[in-house]
Amino acid sequence: MREHYREELEDINTCLVEMANSVGSAMSKATTALLDADVxxxxxxxxxxxxxxxxxxxxxxxxxxxxxxxxPVATDLRTITTAxxxxxxxxxMGDLAVHVAKLARMRFPDSAVPAExxxxxxxxxxVAQSLVAxxxxxxxxxxxxxxxxxxxxxxxxxxxxxxxxxxxxSPGWPHGMESAIDITLLGRYYERFADxxxxxxxxxxxxxxxxxxxxxxxxx
Amino acid sequence: MREHYREELEDINTCLVEMANSVGSAMSKATTALLDADVxxxxxxxxxxxxxxxxxxxxxxxxxxxxxxxxPVATDLRTITTAxxxxxxxxxMGDLAVHVAKLARMRFPDSAVPAExxxxxxxxxxVAQSLVAxxxxxxxxxxxxxxxxxxxxxxxxxxxxxxxxxxxxSPGWPHGMESAIDITLLGRYYERFADxxxxxxxxxxxxxxxxxxxxxxxxx
Numbered sequence: 001m002r003e004h005y006r007e008e009l010e011d012i013n014t015c016l017v018e019m020a021n022s023v024g025s026a027m028s029k030a031t032t033a034l035l036d037a038d039v040x041x042x043x044x045x046x047x048x049x050x051x052x053x054x055x056x057x058x059x060x061x062x063x064x065x066x067x068x069x070x071x072p073v074a075t076d077l078r079t080i081t082t083a084x085x086x087x088x089x090x091x092x093m094g095d096l097a098v099h100v101a102k103l104a105r106m107r108f109p110d111s112a113v114p115a116e117x118x119x120x121x122x123x124x125x126x127v128a129q130s131l132v133a134x135x136x137x138x139x140x141x142x143x144x145x146x147x148x149x150x151x152x153x154x155x156x157x158x159x160x161x162x163x164x165x166x167x168x169x170s171p172g173w174p175h176g177m178e179s180a181i182d183i184t185l186l187g188r189y190y191e192r193f194a195d196x197x198x199x200x201x202x203x204x205x206x207x208x209x210x211x212x213x214x215x216x217x218x219x220x
Numbered sequence: 221m222r223e224h225y226r227e228e229l230e231d232i233n234t235c236l237v238e239m240a241n242s243v244g245s246a247m248s249k250a251t252t253a254l255l256d257a258d259v260x261x262x263x264x265x266x267x268x269x270x271x272x273x274x275x276x277x278x279x280x281x282x283x284x285x286x287x288x289x290x291x292p293v294a295t296d297l298r299t300i301t302t303a304x305x306x307x308x309x310x311x312x313m314g315d316l317a318v319h320v321a322k323l324a325r326m327r328f329p330d331s332a333v334p335a336e337x338x339x340x341x342x343x344x345x346x347v348a349q350s351l352v353a354x355x356x357x358x359x360x361x362x363x364x365x366x367x368x369x370x371x372x373x374x375x376x377x378x379x380x381x382x383x384x385x386x387x388x389x390s391p392g393w394p395h396g397m398e399s400a401i402d403i404t405l406l407g408r409y410y411e412r413f414a415d416x417x418x419x420x421x422x423x424x425x426x427x428x429x430x431x432x433x434x435x436x437x438x439x440x
Contacts, residue, residue, distance in 0.1 A: 064301060071291035081284060081304065088308065169397055177389055177400055184404040 024132030026097035031125030034104040037111040045101035052094035131197040147201035157194040244352030246317035251345030254324040257331040265321035272314035309416040351417040367421035377414035
């Protein structure tokens with residue numbers, strides 16, 4: 001029984017890493033769909049969210065069953081309650097990828113992203129990838145170093161977010177209000193995606209070191 | 221021991237209701253701060269978030285201790301894991317009130333909200349109040365009926381959100397880009413506030429009826 005329990009804990013952890021990869025891939029596809037006005041790719045992301053939700057539900061139920069049957073204490077208990085929180089962050093990251101994809105779809109056959117801010121979203125997509133890769137490493141290897149690096153990726157995302165506003169506020173923004181609203185919302189989606197990755201990393205760090213860090217990123 | 225356990229469960233529930241009232245009051249103050257450009261009130265909301273975070277941490281730790289010491293199963297276990305999720309939603313609602321307050325502060329001594337959209341934000345503030353009052357009732361009395369009503373408040377919030385965009389996109393919006401960005405973000409904060417209230421209600425309904433509902437509100 002005890003051995004099965006260890007295996008189950010490890011397997012849940014593997015599922016969390018897979019889920020992180022999966023929402024990372026969703027955000028990557030959503031970014032491409034956005035930049036290339038690729039509606040088929042956007043639809044793929046939107047349809048894929050059902051799978052992410054199902055994985056969340058499955059992990060939650062497995063955690064719940066472990067709590068009920070094994071009645072773990074101390075570190076094992078904290079590992080399971082942390083997994084239950086991480087899975088919520090990851091699901092939300094999947095939702096944000098869907099929001100990006102839906103906006104790409106809504107503006108098709110146009111691109112929601114005009115040329116002036118295209119490099120910023122391209123970079124935001126790269127940073128999102130880097131964040132998700134590190135999030136996976138943090139979950140898989142309880143890698144506190146990767147967690148620290150993740151914070152600087154988040155700073156990078158915040159800087160990109162500020163750049164977006166600078167572009168929007170530059171005199172003579174030629175793309176009108178609808179585009180400005182789209183870009184404001186898109187910027188927010190990428191920023192929140194990064195915040196959730198940071199939140200996952202901090203939860204793991206707390207699990208490893210017992211040190212709670214501020215949960216809220218310093219974004220307005 | 222068992223009696224203490226019941227009391228502790230009930231007390232955690234009372235704390236959740238108080239926390240709901242507290243983030244509701246924060247959003248109410250933030251809305252007034254926004255509409256009246258009241259920087260002192262905005263500061264009050266911003267400073268108050270530390271208390272909300274502390275309450276979250278305290279409830280989480282109490283849930284954790286209950287899990288570790290009492291090793292509950294079945295309904296009790298589900299009640300505690302639900303409380304741990306609800307507290308995360310409520311904390312996020314507090315964060316969103318802070319975002320509104322920070323925007324009010326940033327534009328002081330001006331108001332971030334021009335006359336054209338003032339009635340919409342006034343109404344959004346009222347809907348937020350109604351949502352929070354019902355959220356409290358749902359948590360306190362496991363009131364499935366109030367949970368259903370909460371969903372229509374959420375629909376109302378979504379309608380207000382759409383109205384905002386209509387105003388922004390009307391020809392000749394005279395307040396420029398910065399104001400449009402502010403309003404887009406503010407609209408998003410209120411909408412997310414409502415989504416989290418709905419999420420809390422759905423978790424309680426799931427606890428009572430065992431029926432999982434879709435967690436994601438249908439917002440882009």
